[in-house]
Amino acid sequence: LVKSRFVEMFGDGQWKRTALSEVADIQGGLTKSGKRDLLPLKLPYLRVANVLRGTLYLDEVLEIGLTAAECEKNLLVEGDLLFVEGNGSADQIGRCAVWDGSIAPCVHQNHLIRVRFDERVLPVYALAYFNAHDGREQIVARAVNTSGLFTLSTGKVKALQMPLPPLPLQQKFADFVNNVDKSRFNLLKAYGSIIALFRVLFP
Template identity: 45%
Template sequence: MNQLPKSWSWVSIVELLDKNSNGKPFQQGWSPQCHNHPASENCWGVLKTTAIQDGEFWGHENKELPESIEPRPHLEVVKGDILMTCAGPRNRCGVVCFVKKTRSKLLMSGKMYRFRPNSTLLDSKYLEGFIRSHQAQRAIDSMKTGISDSGLNLTHGRFSELMVPLAPLSEQKRIVAKIEELFSELDSGIASLKTAREQLKIYRQALLKHAFEGKLTEQWRKDNADKLETPEQLLARIQTERETRYQQQLEEWKQAVKDWEAKGKEGKKPSKPREFKEIELSDHVFNEGWLAVNLGGISNVTGGLTKNQKRNSYGIQIPYLRVANVYANELRLDEVKTIGVTVQERETIFLEKNDLLVVEGNGSIEQIGRVALWNGAIQECGHQNHLIRARLHNASYAKLILYFLLSPVGRDFIVNEASSTSGLHTLSLTKVSNILEPVYDLLSNSAKKAK
């Protein structure tokens, strides 16, 4: 143990607690079968473990006790209690909070217990602060028992062995006051950071809006007026790029057919690539000299893998992206799952760097159509059917199209396509293909610089 100041001492927690109504220092709750909704103010409720957060009590996290079940008032949580979770995943077992205030008729569940310090020896907030400390949490973690991290227990007997650094009561109160003062400063700093983040978000959206109104490149266009492609020249170049891409796909298909025939025509014959649809120009005007084309005219828009039980038995398992992995201009790859695929799917499903990924549907209109650019971080990675992939015929367009879809102007097009008469909002391959995109000579200039 760490050396303490002279007036301090290490004392077992059980020696510093008052006895509960059960005559013991720790009192565990009760887990009856409850309704799935929170209890109203005049009804009894049983707390869920999520009511206990690190240093915070969330009384709204409860389930209503049915009227047919007699409540147990001696398990009611009151102001001044210290509550701790005693069962659950490793990161949720041993979480503690001091109850600063609470409504009446809330009962502890069987996965938590409470304890009350002897007020002549120990300040409740001091004890809560110590238990939340890294030192105490390491000690508590070693006390947990169970077969796996997904389901651990913290028994009264083992927790009672926790040693507490006991300072004089007056000094405990000064320590608590100083902690609260510093936490208040931290909270103010966090609030300022949140405000700054929101302001940056507004600035970012304003910047994107100006970009796709032509304001950011207005001077560049004036300086290069004699070098700019006309809309007709630009359209011709896009069509040439499309044809080049299609011919490349044809050659790849012919080779795949030869390989299939060489293997005795085992499995399904590779499918011939479809010819690209004609580019449909819109009369929408983004800016003078810019073309308005559908995303489907400058990319291949495709769906992904549909998850089902049968895929669990497939011999080929690959990593794949889900909706949970794709956010606005952000890929969250800390949890990537695997899925079974057929040999034929394996040849076509893999993502390529600079593929655009669009979220098909979401309960929130603000979240539908979230879009990010695949960065190639995972080799041979697929995607689920709720993510729509757009593979641009010219990959140098990718970031421009991404930023447009993130801009207020692009978001408006996405939302309009996602809307329906039923009030539901969802995207499909056709709807994503129909989203208008601005194409202009700046792309040609960027491509030349890249070369």
């Protein structure tokens, strides 16, 4: 439903394309090393395994040591778009998800590239675009293939282009996505109740 609605609303590509560097602050994250275990400040951090295509996996979130300055620089904010930097598969390179703010404070590893949009772009619109055909083509085309590994740098993410439709239209799409998510949650809740009832009736 979401993919179909996105194509219906934005598929003709009539809007001027804008580089991400023009509408967002983009940076890498923390490099993991054994020395970090000695640092007194420890915070939850996101790694590649936590960022799936379009969604987050937060059942296992580890901690990392960091300095106060690193904490200030790398703290995630709800609405940040996270790109996976490298993967052996062209299909998985640049997979992305929007940070939901469910763990606070929280930082991110250097294998995730954080994109924080200004007021001209809604993260849910950007997420849908970079998971759609046009956005995926751009990501794969810019990825560097070294010994079978596809990689994205912050510079390449900054150079990605995206159409910039009017904010009210982006908001209309965001409202649709929110309604779909609510419907999905209610269906899963109802399904869980049916399964629980079935187990009571047929132990």
